[in-house]
Amino acid sequence: MYQSISASDKRFKILEAHIKKSQHRQDALIEMLHKAQELFGFLGNDVLRYVAWQLKLPASRVYGVATFYHFFTLKPQGAHTCVVCLGTACYVKGANQILAAVEEHAHIKAGDTTPDRQLSLLTARCIGACGIAPAVVYDDVVTPRQTPESTLQHVRKWVAP
Amino acid sequence: MTHADLQQIKERELAGRKKMVLRCCMAAGCMSLDSKGIKERLEKALAEAGLHNDVEVIGVGCMKLCCAGPLVQADPDGPLYTNVTAENAPSIIAAIKGGRSALEQADPQSPFFTQQQSIVLANSGLIDPERIEAYIAVDGYTALLNALTELDPKGVVETLVSSGLRGRGGAGFPTGLKWGTVAKSPGAKKYIICNADEGDPGAFMDRSVLESDPHSILEGMAIAAYAVGADQGFIYVRAEYPLAISRLQTAIKQAKRLGILGSGIFESPFNFNIDLRIGAGAFVCGEETALMASVEGKRGTPRPRPPFPAESGLWGCPTLINNVETLANIAPILRHGAEWFAGIGTLRSKGTKVFALAGKIQNTGLIEVPMGTPLRTIVETMGGGAPDGRQIKAVQTGGPSGGCIPAQHLDIPVDYESLTTLGSIMGSGGMIVMDDSTRMVDVARFFMEFCMDESCGKCIPCRAGTVQMHHLLEKILARKATARDLAKLEDLCDMVKHTSLCGLGQTAPNPVVSTLRFFRHEYEELLQDEAADPNAAGHDTAASPVTPAI
Numbered sequence: 023m024y025q026s027i028s029a030s031d032k033r034f035k036i037l038e039a040h041i042k043k044s045q046h047r048q049d050a051l052i053e054m055l056h057k058a059q060e061l062f063g064f065l066g067n068d069v070l071r072y073v074a075w076q077l078k079l080p081a082s083r084v085y086g087v088a089t090f091y092h093f094f095t096l097k098p099q100g101a102h103t104c105v106v107c108l109g110t111a112c113y114v115k116g117a118n119q120i121l122a123a124v125e126e127h128a129h130i131k132a133g134d135t136t137p138d139r140q141l142s143l144l145t146a147r148c149i150g151a152c153g154i155a156p157a158v159v160y161d162d163v164v165t166p167r168q169t170p171e172s173t174l175q176h177v178r179k180w181v182a183p
Numbered sequence: 184m185t186h187a188d189l190q191q192i193k194e195r196e197l198a199g200r201k202k203m204v205l206r207c208c209m210a211a212g213c214m215s216l217d218s219k220g221i222k223e224r225l226e227k228a229l230a231e232a233g234l235h236n237d238v239e240v241i242g243v244g245c246m247k248l249c250c251a252g253p254l255v256q257a258d259p260d261g262p263l264y265t266n267v268t269a270e271n272a273p274s275i276i277a278a279i280k281g282g283r284s285a286l287e288q289a290d291p292q293s294p295f296f297t298q299q300q301s302i303v304l305a306n307s308g309l310i311d312p313e314r315i316e317a318y319i320a321v322d323g324y325t326a327l328l329n330a331l332t333e334l335d336p337k338g339v340v341e342t343l344v345s346s347g348l349r350g351r352g353g354a355g356f357p358t359g360l361k362w363g364t365v366a367k368s369p370g371a372k373k374y375i376i377c378n379a380d381e382g383d384p385g386a387f388m389d390r391s392v393l394e395s396d397p398h399s400i401l402e403g404m405a406i407a408a409y410a411v412g413a414d415q416g417f418i419y420v421r422a423e424y425p426l427a428i429s430r431l432q433t434a435i436k437q438a439k440r441l442g443i444l445g446s447g448i449f450e451s452p453f454n455f456n457i458d459l460r461i462g463a464g465a466f467v468c469g470e471e472t473a474l475m476a477s478v479e480g481k482r483g484t485p486r487p488r489p490p491f492p493a494e495s496g497l498w499g500c501p502t503l504i505n506n507v508e509t510l511a512n513i514a515p516i517l518r519h520g521a522e523w524f525a526g527i528g529t530l531r532s533k534g535t536k537v538f539a540l541a542g543k544i545q546n547t548g549l550i551e552v553p554m555g556t557p558l559r560t561i562v563e564t565m566g567g568g569a570p571d572g573r574q575i576k577a578v579q580t581g582g583p584s585g586g587c588i589p590a591q592h593l594d595i596p597v598d599y600e601s602l603t604t605l606g607s608i609m610g611s612g613g614m615i616v617m618d619d620s621t622r623m624v625d626v627a628r629f630f631m632e633f634c635m636d637e638s639c640g641k642c643i644p645c646r647a648g649t650v651q652m653h654h655l656l657e658k659i660l661a662r663k664a665t666a667r668d669l670a671k672l673e674d675l676c677d678m679v680k681h682t683s684l685c686g687l688g689q690t691a692p693n694p695v696v697s698t699l700r701f702f703r704h705e706y707e708e709l710l711q712d713e714a715a716d717p718n719a720a721g722h723d724t725a726a727s728p729v730t731p732a733i
Contacts, residue, residue, distance in 0.1 A: 048480055051480035052463055052477065053460075056422065083481075087480070090639075091462075091463030091464050091465050091483070092463070093463035093464035109384035110630075111384075113629055114615060114621055115543070147423075147466065147633070147637075148383070148385060150381065150424060151387070152387050152539055154212050154216070157215070165215065166215055166216060
């Protein structure tokens with residue numbers, strides 16, 4: 023069954039190559055999940071089962087690791103992402119107001135994706151950009167010294183009110 | 184690779200240097216403000232001005248004054264341009280030719296810079312972190328070479344012991360003692376781990392060191408491996424730091440190419456390899472036993488100690504775990520000697536400490552000061568105090584495991600013991616300044632929410648206790664709590680502190696305890712009268728509507 027998956031989807035082929043390169047080492051599980059998420063955008067059941075099968079690990083162990091770490095997401099993400107940093111420096115400079123503004127504008131809560139799959143709103147514990155707080159990451163680009171207004175300007179491009 | 188080869192690389196590097204060097208900050212903060220584009224424009228402007236034979240532009244690590252980035256400085260002590268944009272490039276080049284520049288500048292003689300003493304950050308902002316030759320040109324890897332050729336492993340440990348270096352991850356355990364324990368542990372296979380899982384919100388020292396001077400970490404790890412008899416190292420770095428990861432990958436590749444990592448290093452029988460392990464966003468993985476579980480590819484949950492990692496760590500083998508900043512101190516100590524290092528700092532806290540200065544303060548950025556520097560010097564003289572004419576109310580150190588030091592105690596010297604007497608901790612080096620607009624109960628709630636989310640769920644006091652404490656803090660903030668709730672909160676703080684399995688739970692109450700100690704009135708102002716509370720008559724008001732996650 024898994025051979026047929028990797029034959030039909032090129033991404034599984036790439037993942038398989040990485041697993042081979044790591045010599046199917048079970049301690050490489052987290053690395054392989056990183057790779058898988060990079061390829062697929064999220065970790066669906068098929069991907070998790072495939073990794074478990076390749077590393078000869080119980081599916082429960084793979085699922086346990088995937089759900090333990092915040093970085094892994096088991097749901098598909100929107101076309102764009104907006105990550106509001108909620109580290110201490112950003113927080114004391116009003117990051118929670120930024121988050122509230124986006125939540126209100128896009129009618130979603132942190133961690134959710136808009137129904138049209140255009141925007142995923144996420145939060146980060148601290149991205150280490152405290153010198154330029156409050157920071158927001160739009161589609162992987164860290165943007166310094168944000169305000170609710172400047173954030174909405176960005177988000178409006180993706181989500182109509 | 185021999186001593187002569189190192190020397191040759193150094194001389195070639197120095198000979199190839201142009202008359203003037205323009206340094207452009209390429210750390211994550213400035214990169215987010217397009218410092219890469221600025222560097223390209225500077226190079227173009229140089230060529231147009233016909234100066235490209237005399238002047239070169241290099242990308243360097245963190246230049247420390249993050250709030251004024253992107254930063255560009257002309258060597259050796261030329262003007263330090265702040266808030267640079269790509270459009271400023273021609274003007275900077277014109278200034279080199281002798282013209283006057285109207286661009287914004289920072290004074291390199293201001294206290295923010297002059298009060299610093301750089302050991303860990305000695306190369307930060309000066310050398311190109313992506314070229315091993317630049318590190319060798321500042322005598323990089325000579326400490327490793329000397330250790331391998333002139334000292335036995337025991338000698339290295341002894342040097343560390345007499346230097347008085349203590350772990351920079353927060354707890355301050357003597358590094359030499361730790362190394363000695365791992366060295367003495369029996370076992371053919373030993374491991375070294377560099378803990379680069381800088382999880383404290385508001386801390387970015389380790390990120391800056393990794394981005395600015397990755398080779399210093401590799402050198403420190405190799406020396407540590409030689410001292411304890413390990414041949415494999417791991418750097419556990421968080422996924423949130425992509426730039427640090429890529430620079431470490433580059434550095435490891437370069438060191439392997441030159442034979443500084445691998446087999447028979449410097450023509451000695453010493454073998455050592457380093458692999459990267461990327462975290463996946465779990466704060467608890469900063470705890471050493473959880474970190475080891477994560478390196479093994481498992482859920483990052485801690486386990487009871489003993490056995491300590493020094494006896495039984497990764498895959499049951501003796502393992503040495505050191506923080507990034509600790510490892511960055513190793514090569515300088517071996518290069519300059521233990522006495523030199525022991526001469527800096529206070530009686531019990533030696534050397535310097537790097538702090539990430541952030542929050543409500545004029546000059547945010549990275550500072551490195553001798554241990555024992557008064558907190559007031561850091562936040563007022565160097566940091567410039569609170570912006571917008573406001574007053575500093577408290578300084579938070581140690582992240583979610585630390586506490587808030589109120590303004591009346593700003594004269595405290597910053598060292599391990601003094602901070603503990605005030606109920607805070609040195610921590611890894613995050614320093615968040617809060618002004619008079621900050622509500623301390625809200626700060627306590629913020630950190631409790633953090634600990635609640637990050638609790639791994641293995642032990643009940645932490646898993647359920649943080650939920651209950653968070654609920655009580657929410658209740659206080661909503662002005663729905665009574666004095667009984669506050670008493671309950673204090674009880675819970677005590678219980679969670681003393682019964683949790685690992686450092687996360689044991690220190691989770693600290694932000695509450697420390698704000699209660701100095702800002703109790705802010706809690707009490709939010710309390711309701713007992714009489715007005717409908718639940719007061721015999722009911723336990725702390726019984727939470729939130730089902731504890733047991």
